[in-house]
Amino acid sequence: MAVAPAGFSLVELLVVIAIIGTLVGLLLPAVQGAREAARRNGSLSNLKQIGLALHNYHDAKRVLPSGFTSTATGTTGIGTNEVVAEDGPGWSFFASLLPFLEHTALHGTIRFDLPITDPLNKAARETNVPLFIDPGDTAPRLIDVTDSGSPAAASSTPTVISQAAVCSYAGALGTLRYEEQPFNGVFHRNSRVRLSHITDGTSKTMAVGERMSRHSRSSWVGVVSGQELVYAPESPQYRAAEPSFNWRPAITATLVHVRSSVPSLTGSPGGFIGPYKVGTNFLNMDGSCRLVSEATPLDIYRALCTRAGGEAIGGDY
Template identity: 35%
Template sequence: MNKLSVKRGFTLVELLVVIAIIGVLVGLLLPAVQAAREAARRMSCSNNFKQIGLAIHNYHAAYNQIPTHGSGTGTGGGQQVWNNSNVRNNTRLSFLVGLLPFFEQQALWEQISNPQGSFNAMGPTPNTTYGPWDTDIPALRCPSDPGQGLPAKGRTNIAACLGDSAVMMSFGPVNENGVSNSNFAQEARASCRGAFVAHQTARFRDILDGLANTIVVGEIMTDLGDGSVSTQAKEVAGTDLYNNPSSCLPLVSATRPRFWDSPPTANGLARGYRWADFGPLFTGFTTILPPNQEICRGDLPAPTQATFGTTLPAAENHFKEMVATPSSRHQGGCHILMGDGAVKFITDSIEAGSSRNTGGGGAMVRLGGSGKAAPGQQSPYGLWGSLGTRASKEVISSDF
């Protein structure tokens, strides 16, 4: 007797249930995949900082100093530091230029240190169209940062720690002609308290607070042209900035606190846009406001030097003093490199003392300052400010 065999398939309901289960599993899996990818990118970024740390130590072993921030061929022919030139770089090179041979960029260093076509050795000022300055160096980039291409030149996510005061941060002990000046030197001694001081030789022996307690390098985002408070700078009166680092806070959007309410016109002057330029907007940061907060620029490059007049041209905005916070595309903080080579992740919530005292009382340490702003005082910006000073005798009592 023959039996009738019936072949059954999936019913529509069963198929929909299977599809729904697969959808739920994929929905659960995708965040985990994204998190794993970001963890890998963050680790790669951390490894870049470790390489820079080793490079700085090897540089110090070779030359008994760390690379100078604001070095190169001097001014001449009546030019000032901020003038543009194809003949010389006007001592505007960042610490990253001298560091090149020590993190496997010997070929690029040889291009820079030798004449190239119509350019002299050590190249022109970093805003000039010049092959080495336009080169993107993978070791200076964070994989989590999507910024690329024009109007930037060679981008960088690595910047020098300039301390806990914006005063004299672009000049250090030299004047606008790049010449040592006793007035400038006196002001710089009072306010330039970071591991790096513009136009000044620095050594590990100068870091009296201890290499393990002092930041030398930190992470910055590069600008995407989106009006981010961490990559574009707003401007206030210079003296206002000295007394209140949060002077630009009212200019931040109330509904989008990571963006300016009215974004400034960058004109190619934005965070991380020139790895070879020592300007604080490009390759510097301060330990005043915590990571990922706003960049606020003063309209005076130095507080007591009448030779500058009252303002600088807009094209020189990258020379102006500013509260330049570190930043990153990582969630909740950014990487920093300590003087001993340790790489740490600093959160946005790190204790920063009076930096958010918007009613005053958060004044920067500077020549002529009083109270907590007097020269030689401990940082007014708590643990964060203390980590950015090299010799202010703060005690770091706990891990961070």
């Protein structure tokens, strides 16, 4: 009597393949979620190190670093497109913090008396600082700096004058627009804020937040002399809203004022915006971090971005 050969039947093989496919389908979201959680934890670590550096700077100087340095006085360049011209040199608070982030050598190469785009600052300007890059930010690590100008007609071609290293974070300017005075956040042009000025409480005042450079092109170096602060042309919201304009990719200030909505992946590209679905990470002035999601009430979000507004913040936020 013949013995049937051992092996799988076609039906059994198809069942096994179907089971494996189902398991892979269940496993992939978990793997992706774990990867996003790891990237978000990496960003939180970056923010906490920046927070520690801010406090060490304050201990040494008795004041927080200026949002960025400028020879400009008063308000400048007020316009409907939030375009502001600056006179430089423009170096940001990130640059001031370098010695407190174990980047003393890089800090020593910067000519702070010269504009960012000066040839003598080329090496420093193009140096990426890993701590200033969110693990979830996939933008190119160098951005083009173009000649200044208001949003130009589509036929206009901006000229690239240099490049600069990106930054995935920005300082909290407050609830007022850049050109409005007096500013009510932690950082501003030539600001000299002390911890004693933060009367709302350091645990209830946000200093730095995530802002993906692919949505709002910016660099840790600061504001380029003679440039105007415009939104990045990569922002899909602005490509859709302004199809007739070519938004020139000048470096934006490493500061953000709170918009009329909480951070959202589909919201304003010029505001704070993190790369994570759960929300945007922020550093408080006491060194702790918090998450602001789309469910966060707008009034609480705005209150957290002022240093001395006197707002009452309570409950779970």
